[in-house]
Amino acid sequence: MARNLATPTEAELGGPRSVLVMQRRDHQRLDRLLQRVAATAGAERQETLTALCRLVFPHAFAEEAVLWPLLRRVLPDGHELTLRVEQEHQEINELFTELETTEPDTPAYEELLERITALLRADVRDEEDILLPRLQQVAGVGTLRRVGLAWMVVRRTAPTRPHPVVARRPPGNSLAALPLSPLDRSRDRLDQLSRRAPGRIARGCGRVSRALAATAGVVEHLPPLRRGEDPSTRA
Template sequence: MGDSGDVIAELTSDHREVEELFSQFEGTPPDSEERKRLADEITIELVRHAVAEEEHLYPAVREHLEGGGVLADREIAGHERVEQLLKELEGRESGDLEFNRLMVKLRTEVTAHVRDEENDLFPRLREGVHSFILESLGRKVREAKKSAPTRPRPSAPSTPPAIKLLAPGLGLVDRTRDFLTGRGQGRP
């Protein structure tokens, strides 16, 4: 995904990439291998993005924004809904009617989450947090995505310190499993 800039630019770049993957998904025929591959790509990107936000962005939101605890909790609840949908998708074939229903639900949930972040959270961060901190968070988020898990785990912890301790190990397991199965090949 993104490779430079502050946390807002980084996460906005992630949002555009996932939107593009959803568009590609919608342009593929039902029951195609390409559709399943794109669903896997969407899952990988959403999980990596969510873990990086939970490790670094939301703790900063709690610390630096008035009412940040409530805001962070709301965003994490959105992540939990997305992760549950991703978990339900796991292992389903692209021709399965439930697969298609879940993908529509997933896109709806992700679109609402992105809109909320970009229209509410990001402007509040831009206004209330020093640019140095936003730049530092951007670097931390980029680094976190490199070692983040790639598979959904709705019951895993979503707040530090547990997520910071568990995510790299789970990420290694996931990337090994992805390599062995060919899932997400061609991605960083």
């Protein structure tokens, strides 16, 4: 049994389909993206930040929908352990929302990025050093693979942008995925098009993307999407 996820082989963690191996792979990709964000500027940095969001938000959403509810069921201290990472996720959602409306490459922007980077690294350490080894203590290889499949299915269909208003727990977050995932993913495609298409098409894509953002802003305030939250998740 591993003390943390840093050194064991894939076989020791349950093989390539184990949720532990999938988590470690995403965390390694996150580390590479954070290094690239720190080393780049301008358009290249913005592209890297977009890739970072497309990794971070579906990854965390699937943890909140699949993994943390399981830990609360199987560990006596699951509530306290998962509340801590939900608080980290909530703060990351709030900081990214603030980053979206801050002028890039200003001191305020750099400070936000530093706080986001520190929080993302702390979240990975909490998961790899504490939560996931505890899951490995109580779950056999079959469970780790079944959970891995469920986590990956949700990760591939989850919202891709920060949504600090919705619950970090089911049923609110699961309900939120139904309207917010297609809205986020449509905006991702439109924003990509608007960066590459010529003038008029780019402006049209930008207008539709902003309209979808406004729709998401209304939808995420619906009361059912806040159900299940522990009140202390928010500072």
